[in-house]
Each structure stands twice: as structure tokens, then as C-alpha cells.
Amino acid sequence: MPLTPSSPILKVALPVPLRQVFDYLAVETDIKPAPGMRVQVPFGRRQMVGVIIALADDSQIAPEKLARAISYPDGAETVISDELAGLLN
Numbered sequence: 001m002p003l004t005p006s007s008p009i010l011k012v013a014l015p016v017p018l019r020q021v022f023d024y025l026a027v028e029t030d031i032k033p034a035p036g037m038r039v040q041v042p043f044g045r046r047q048m049v050g051v052i053i054a055l056a057d058d059s060q061i062a063p064e065k066l067a068r069a070i071s072y073p074d075g076a077e078t079v080i081s082d083e084l085a086g087l088l089n
Helices: 082-088
Strands: 009-013 022-025 038-043 046-056
Antiparallel strands (some): 009 022, 009 046, 038 046
16 A cells, blocks of 8 residues: 555554664554554564654655554553653654
8 A cells, every 4th residue: 555645654662672663554544643642563473552752754664564553552542742752762
């Protein structure tokens, strides 16, 4: 599926021992993703819940190789403030 302006790339912090964020395609839903929201994503052979740190228009990874996020467990509710999300980036 091609990227459109309505499908941003999610920069997601996951609870793994790596100091980096991971890029995912947004969930295909009516919920507009925002920094501070929790998101469920595929990670290796498992699924994990992380926090959206930022939204981007592009990635260093080719769009066809990006995995799509699975869901937003809390709907459109943010669980951390923009200020705290900025510290995680």
C-alpha cells in the first residue's frame, strides 16, 4: 500500500535494550496517531506495546519494508505528555 499524507510513519519507543526508535506505518483506522499514544506493533516474532514519540513523512527504511502497526490500545488517548515524549526521542 503506498504512503499517503494520511498515513504517517510512526517513530515508536519500545521496551527493549536498544537506544533507538523504530519506524512503523500507521494503523489503518479513523484514529489520528499522535505523540504520547500507546501503539501495539509487531516486533520480531512477537507483538509489543510502545509509545509513539514522533510522526514523520519519511524513513531511512523503504516504505514497502516497514511493518504496519496493529492497534492503538487506548484509542486516541495519550498516555504521556508531549514534553515527556520529547525527552524519550
